[in-house]
Amino acid sequence: MTTNPSAELLDNLLTATGQTTSRREEVRVWSMSGVERVTFPDGSTAIFKYAKKPFDSEDQALRLAHTLGVPVPQLHTAAVLDGWLGMLMEDLGPSARDADDLDGVAAAVVLHSTRTASALPVLDRERLRTLPVRALEHLERLRKADRWQDTDDVEKALDRIAQAAEARSAGATLAPFGERGWRLLDFARAFTGPGLLDLASWHGTIEPPHPLRLRVFLEQYVVASGTPDALASRGGLTAENWALGWHRMWAVEWFMEQSVRWINDPATDPGYIKVVRRYLTDVLHLLEI
Template sequence: MSGVERLRFPDGTSLVFKYATEPFTREGQVLLLAARYGIPVPQVIASTVKDGHLGMLLEDLGTPLREADDHDGVTAAVIVHQARAAVELPALDEEALRRLPDRALEHLSRLRDAGRWQDTNVIEDALVRIAGAAEHRARGADIEPYGWVHSEFHPTSIHVGRRGRHLLDFARAFTGPGLLDLASWYGTVDPPDPARLRRLIEAYVHAGGHHDALAQRAGLPAEAWGLGWHRVWVVEWFMEQSVRWVNDPATDPAYVKTVQRHLNDATRLLEP
């Protein structure tokens, strides 16, 4: 759904060409917005969207000096979360967070109407449980840090080069609880590790992040709340992909397995 190429010109200069299909086609606008708000991102030389496809020419930051580590992550997160909130971004506030499991159930209903995802009662039961507790468990979404959320915040989203750190892959940025960025840092391949995330949040606060990042939310430790809602956010995103963006029954077994795994994590963390 997206790709990156380096373009080399006869005079020795180079640019990066990034292309993407929906739903990643607003990244050019978001990068321009991020730069305006003081977030270090590659300069957008040109950007256009045509027939549901994005094409961008970006400055070439060069080969990274090294992979980003936890220190790079918390430092970059502090910069992003301290930026002034952008009204232009979609919002994932308390009400929108509460709606996530309901949205996932709507996706499941459409998939079943299409004759897909038939043997998924376990997924439905988990979503119903989380939806029933969501009004309570979504509380605290607006506790600081609240504002810019990168949303795809991983080590690969930070370019460490000769000119410092730059943030990449801003296509799905939104306004919401910054804990979701920290919860995404270690990825979703391995089981969520609340103790590890707690240490990352503490390092984030030590690096200048808002102290309330450590505060409890809805009766849960910050790390459990962040990891649990991040997994629900991922579940809704995967199910929307299955319905709308990918819409390929051949991918259903892999998507069902992934959604089930993340829901198991979410129910354990959010304790619905």
Template structure:
């Protein structure tokens, strides 16, 4: 993000919180679309985060989650322009340890059982069915501008697109509601009292909670359906809905969840490459990620 914009937004949220703009700051994370700092203020440590589109509604999501009783950092002040957001938040401190599968399950159950606000973007069966087509549209635009030698990705996505109407069935079975969408151990902080808190709600939507549970594995390693199945079984044992293990779209639930998660991720990477970052220098990396996710999705969804 632009350093001038970061300084301006930091000053605005501190002023709204009644705090001096003269603070010590330590950068926690920074990339093209968002920036996060820990501030040392007269009120103690606080977290400052700013972001550009498409992450400019995270404050609404965090406030709604907090109001629903979800363990999230509390918003202290915000400033908003049409294409940029600044937030001042409660500092949850340094994690006492890395979040475990048990922490992830506890956090997922809490989120998925909480009331989801109506303003969240919808992610129903039709939305899921549309993902391959939307990915193909973005891919075709990239191919017309700069992506070469990616016809194999087109073929794989067309196969997924053809199967999507049947494979998307079951999207609205429980758990359905809040989807964190960036749900992995690095998005949880385990506090000193052992409670897992979630952050990074910028892409939250209303849809199948199985997307979160599939996200927990990450996408660096090959998808592991057996591990996914074990996680889902424990999720039910700890209080998740019994419908969780129902087959969907003619597939075992673990394949369905991991497969559609890959489609959802690759569609996002295509949008990053086309719209939000659009840097030809990193196109090869995006192409590798999209190709791998498309191949994994096709295998998992058995198309």
């Protein structure tokens, strides 16, 4: 199904909770997901979030987080329709301020102190090593569809990373890792894996990677009772370079999978190719390949 069934999803959720809605207000909407505030006749509100595959299991991640004692919005109810997930959640209201690095540190310490959730996929050393190989497989499928044709540089970069992945992926299971807790890059793509990827994701990927900034962040994390192993070198690299490099490799594989599976729209290829090239340049530099 290509159309967005959010209206029908919301109707199903409202029926399940015995509610009716008087107003829908967009908070933020993307091509594959959206967040809205719904206001009921009595003036109370809730957050309506919807997303298509592969983001259609976020309700499970939220329930796991709640069970493991992680502070998350209360999930009122959830439903799936034609590959789309819809959720009605607690409305926390407007933010008091933007989150800063100390907020990020506090959130990471909480996440990394929870126990492992067996239902989540695992991103261990072997899985990290396969990321460039999987990206090459996505590239092959794209080329068979007569897309991504002038991308020999992307193929060469991925080949170099694949050859170096055995050495550079060392240390993936150093603490913080899933033995002590499950990890989130975001609730829609939760997995058990290196907690350093959580920390590397905090500053986002819009700006160029900033190893010194991440090093300070990691030190703040340790001071806040995060594991000292967060500062340990791994794969022959500093913790900050290892984390930033593998986080961007994780993103490259994800963007390429989106291009071939979830988005699958040739019109978006120039934008995706541009981002993949930029991230691969970062990966080669950060992982010293």
